[in-house]
Structure formats: C-alpha cells, structure tokens
Amino acid sequence: MATIEECRSALEKLADNMAGADGDVREAAALDRSLSCRITDLDITFVGRLRGGRIEVLDTLQGAPSEKAQIRLTMDGDDLVAMVNGELNFAKAWGSGRVKLEAGLRDLFRLRTLL
Template sequence: MASVEECRTAIGKVSDRIMEVDEARRRKHIVDRTVSVLVSDLDTMFVMRLSMDGLVGVTDRPAADPGERAQVRITTTSDDLIELAEGRLDFAKALFSGRVKLDASLSDMMRMRKLL
C-alpha cells in the first residue's frame, strides 16, 4: 500500500503528462472540471481541478468528509494509482477490469480518453 504522499506525487506525474500534450490538443479536449480521486485503501479523497494548466489545486481530505461532489469521480487503490501514473497500468484495462471506477458524464469520459 502506497502512502498519501506517494499518491500526491503520482497525481503530480499525471498532471505533468497532461502538460506534455500539445497545447492545441489540450484546448480541444480539456474543459475545466472538478475531479476527485478516492483512494479506497487509504480512506483518502484527493480533490482538484482539471484545467489547461493540468491538475491544479490538489488537496486531500478523509473519504468520509462529504465535501462538494466533483464532476469527474475516480475510485482506485493507492497501488493502482501509482501504477497508472507511472504508465505500468493502462487506464482502459483498469477501468474494464474493475480496478478503477469512473463516474463522469459521457462527454467527459470521451474527452479524457482522447487526452490520455
């Protein structure tokens, strides 16, 4: 099981990968959205915004804290989050195998698929 700090670093890596995408492509596929990542084995929720500047304003809180509902909600384990961030786990395969759960509008899911 990874730590909260390791998960925060993994989210930073994902943000860095988003920023590596050509700006024109980011403009086409990124719509400003609130995002939450529930790390089930740590009972921790990371909350952030997806913007043209990547994943910004990353904060964490206990999973039991209700907070505001994000537009894009992801649930996974700490180890799977690390593997996703490091490119060792394919997001689509993780989603279809149940290792990752995604709750978002269909249009948001299509944008994310094209971006990542």
C-alpha cells in the same frame, strides 16, 4: 501499499504529463471541471480541478468528499502509482473494474481520448 505522499506525487506527475501533452490528448484534457481522486485503501480523497490541461490538487480529505466532483476517479493507491508509472494500462484497469471513472456523458466521450 502506496502512501499518501506517493499518491500525491503520482497525481503531480500525471498533472505534469498532461500539461506537456500535445494534440488530441491536450485537447481532451483542456476541460475546466471539478475533480476528485478517491484512494480506497487509504480512505482519502484528493480534490481539485482539471483546468487548462492540468490537474490542480487543492485539498486532501479523509474519507469520501461531501460534494460530488464533475469528474471522479476511484482506485487504490498502488493502482494510481502503477498507472502513472506506465505499469498499468488505464483502459484495462477501467474495463476490469480496478479503476472507476465517473463523469457526465459529454466529458466521458472527451476523456476517452486519454485512454
């Protein structure tokens, strides 16, 4: 089971990857939205913002957040680490229910480019 530190490191690596992306990926990630990433097996939630193509983690909360973020990811820690390391395909994990992505319809259409 991935630790809190490994999950935070994976989110930082994802943020770096997104910040260095080009073309359609950079355009899709160029939203300014609140973001949460709930790690179910650790019962924690990373909260922050997706801004300018980069994820900014602002806080780590125990359990579910009290406020809904505009973009919400839910998964276990091992899946987060595996996705960021290229060992788990996001689209397949999302399609099988291992990963949940919730957002407004317009944001989902924009974010699909990242898949």
